[in-house]
Amino acid sequence: MATQRKHLVKDFNPYITCYICKGYLIKPTTVTECLHTFCKTCIVQHFEDSNDCPRCGNQVHETNPLEMLRLDNTLEEIIFKLVPGLREHEVSKVDKSKADEEGDENQDDKDYHRSDPQIAICLDCLRNHGQSGDNVVKGLMKKFIRCSTRVTVGTIKKFLSLKLKLPSSYEFCCLELFSLASLLSGWHFVSVLPDGIAVSTKN
Template sequence: MRTAVPKRKYRRRVPVSGAGMVKCEEEEKPVTAPSLRYMTGSECLVNLTELNPYILCSICKGYFVDATTITECLHTFCKSCIVKHFYYSNRCPKCNVVVHQTQPLYNIRLDRQLQDIVYKLVVNLEEREKKQMCDFYSERGLEIPKPTVPQPNITNRGRPRKLLGPVFRIPPELDVSLLLEFIGAQEGTGSYKPLEKKFVRVSGEATIGHVEKFLRRKMELTAMCQVDIICGDHLLEHYQTLREILSAIGKSAVQDGLLVLHFGLVLSPLSFT
């Protein structure tokens, strides 16, 4: 004669609408007799704020949307947040490690599993994000992009394998990589902020004037300070494009695939008037 197996109540987490809490619903499941001492009472609530350190982006302080992880240090951010950050820096915003000298966007990957967890924990987050995206494209008369699905790759054993690729690809129009080398400042030019990022990828149609504006903003230069930019033995003019410089000077201006520009700070003629 078979002995009846008692049933144990176990807790399953489900989000509670509008409460900022995670509810533990109870369901019955057969267990063996020794496990009866682990039976729990009525349902309990877990505060969602206890999980926030693991599902919040440290840049925007919001819940992950398109969770994206840096492969060098495994820190995760929203995709749009980390892509914007890498326009100005090649370091992780959390631990400051150098992600890549010239192309940090190549070293980030979507974390779909973590994003699924966030969508299950935070009520209506996925629906709100989809609605905002649809409204954004509809207001501008643009076609709503379809979600990308990883294409399986058939291996020798016949099992599908997901292809992992970079989240962001450099547009082909950004075809020139620069190495900006600082050669010094003339006495009296005042204080300036050191240039943290000397590797830059830009369009070949950009001019030396654009490069000077970039240096002025990053180094916080005053109007009394003039920036002289040199390639090889040539002092460059503001109107010259980078593509013209490459064509005119040739391979002597290129080092390891980078167009090398030296720049120095001198007193502006305005300071003598």
């Protein structure tokens, strides 16, 4: 009885490695014109600069060689079975790539305000007396603030209310903002205002 010969993975290397990168075929993609197979990424990058097959030199297509590519899912499964750990390695690479992309997106969200147009405005106290004539709030230590042009006057009022630590008995509606002697509505955007805003409290 004849004994069966055991084959090593390297015996199949000519059939499961990429001619371009010399590594195992990842997402094996066949050129239908000449039936040569390469990694999908490798052959797509090659066709960015050439219309010829990198192995045999034959022209694949006059204008769009990408039309002549076909994925070989069967060969991919064979390679994964022949090479231990290759599937897991590729899955890990994909997961890491997705995590990096999500991290970049989150970073973009955090840095969004940096690309938003900014404006510097000066907040000055115009009137600061309650019914008893005493000062209701203390003046701001820093009169200048920098904010987005999309910020509304209403948001500035909320900021001042927190920054000045207004007492709970002091109604928020008593805080008014003026620009060039005009009372500002809460829906005004600071982008349409001059640089100076006066803060007033009602008696």
